Amino acid sequence: MKILVIGSGGREHALTWKLKQSQKVEEVFVAPGNAGTEEIANNIAIDDTDINKLIEFAQEEEIALTFVGPEAPLVEGIVDRFKAEGLSVFGPNQDAAQLEGSKVFSKNLMKKYDIPTAKYETFTQADAAIAYIKEEGAPIVVKAEGLAAGKGVIVAETTAEAVEAVETIMVNEKFGEAGTRIVVEEFLTGEEATVLAFTDGETIVPLISSQDHKPAYDNDEGPNTGGMGAYAPAPIVDDEMLSQVKEEILEPTLDGLKQEGIEYKGLIYCGLMIEDGVPKVLEYNVRFGDPEAEAVLPLLETDLVEIAEAVNNNQLDKIDIQWSDKTSVCVIMASGGYPIDYETGEEITGIEKAEADEDTIVFQAGTAKENDKIVTAGGRVLGVTAVGDGYEDTISKAYEGVERIEFADAHYRTDIGDKALDKN
Incomplete structure (x- = not known):
């Protein structure tokens, strides 16, 4: 079969590398790809958000399965568009992608369905947000509502830093429309970890855990980045903790979305803060993390194409996903x-x-x-x-x-x- 991978980052190189290992795969195309994907696949000069051209290409090349790497095309509804054309694609639809595309949506979902997370408030006016920050004190976290390439979350150590973050996002519009609403939330302490999970809308299967390192410098100092490295598995997420995350976070999230009339199929990412054996959700993503994908995928022993097909065909309960013990x-x-x-x-x-x-x-x-x-x-x-x-x-x-x-x-x-x- 022919596979199309959408995106241009390290995550997409890792996905391409893993998909090439499948005996089912004859050829992989990457749009737009990078110098690394060019060495192992066929780069196509189509932007990852040019959905019309991507559909045309998939139809012309008779692509059997498309993997969507980054969040932007998912939030823009690429899965809905591909499926409307009868094209097989791995990833959540536009309604489900709100889980990452709107921090307000995700926080409200967690609150409504008792999914553990930080205390928060949402704001559309800078003055109201600043007044709340001064009342709550620091440290405190300020988040742009929409997509900001992993850089729209500012952990403020002081009230002054938090006020500056509000002004940067809402007044100076650093992240454009992504910052028209913000979430101001409690600063959680503990240790971060990431748990990804495959789901076909009914069954949800966690992957091995990992731990990202978002700050730019050693000792978790400096500004947040898209991620400076990761390792897997994360010792803080032992078997007991993984079961707890599945029962208290992953399954209630899937059930909550169902109750909202939203079907979620694909991969879900839970960024967690764990303290004293209690996991809380920092954020959701609706795709493989980057760099978590580069750490997790090399340990996956089951054919990724078979997993994707099981997800798309509502047969995830029939596949036994195997991992290396390295x-x-x-x-x-x-x-x-x-x-x-x-x-x-x-x-x-x-x-x-x-x-x-x-x-x-x-x-x-x-x-x-x-x-x-x-x-x-x-x-x-x-x-x-x-x-x-x-x-x-x-x-x-x-x-x-x-x-x-x-x-x-x-x-x-x-x-x-x-x-x-x-x-x-």
């Missing part, structure tokens, strides 16, 4: 200055050296080909992923890979996986 660590190499100001067009060398170790794979994200050279083309450039026996071994392999790669002003965190080591 660990994985993904370290993001970013352009210097990311996530604020950074240069692109810098030549990248050493990827082949890093991948000389059979346990290491470099997932490309913000890359492009120029004159037969791979150059930087975004903020997050590469995801260097290693698979190994235990966290210490795997962390060492991942950073060995990082050290073999060079580009001007490369920036990466040096503590990815340290929290897992602390628990061993």
Whole structure:
């Protein structure tokens, strides 16, 4: 069969890499893709939100199954459009995608159906939000309602920072329409983890857990990013905790959506804060996380195409999803200055050296080909992923890979996986 992957990041490179392993797959196309996907698949020069052209391409090439990587086309209703044309696609429909597209929708759903999350209020006026912040005090969290590429959440340590966040989002309109409404919520303490789950609308099956590292610098300092690295599985989510997350969060979320008349099919992402054995939802996403996908997918042993077909055919209960017992660590190499100001067009060398170790794979994200050279083309450039026996071994392999790669002003965190080591 022919597969289409939509998107251009490290997540899409990881999806393409995993799908290529399926015996069912003859050819993979990626729209628009990057320099990494170009090496293992066919890049198509169609933007990931150009739904009309994507439909035309899928029809012309007789694409058997489409995977939607990023959130924007899902929120714009790409799944509904593809299905209306009789095209098979993996991902939630537009109504279900509100879970990520609108933080107000998701918070209200959690409140209505008693899904554990932080106390919150929503605002459409900056003055009212600022008054609430001054009353509540800091630390406090300010979130743009809509999509902001993972950067619309500001954790304010002081009241002044929170007020500045409101002004940045609502007055200065840094995130455009995504910031016309905001959520101001309680600052939760504990340890973060991510639990992804496949669902066909009836059955929901958690994947192995992972832990993202959103702040730009070591020790979780600096501005939030799209993610500076991840590892899997996360020790804080043991079997008991995973069952608890399924029973107290995943299943009630699916049931709540059903009661709202919304069918959810695809993959659901729960960003969690866990403290004293109690998990609370920080956020939902409606697709694979990035960089979580680069850490989780290398440990998946079951054919991803078979899982997607089971989801789309309401047969998820009939498939036994298997995982490696190894660990994985993904370290993001970013352009210097990311996530604020950074240069692109810098030549990248050493990827082949890093991948000389059979346990290491470099997932490309913000890359492009120029004159037969791979150059930087975004903020997050590469995801260097290693698979190994235990966290210490795997962390060492991942950073060995990082050290073999060079580009001007490369920036990466040096503590990815340290929290897992602390628990061993």
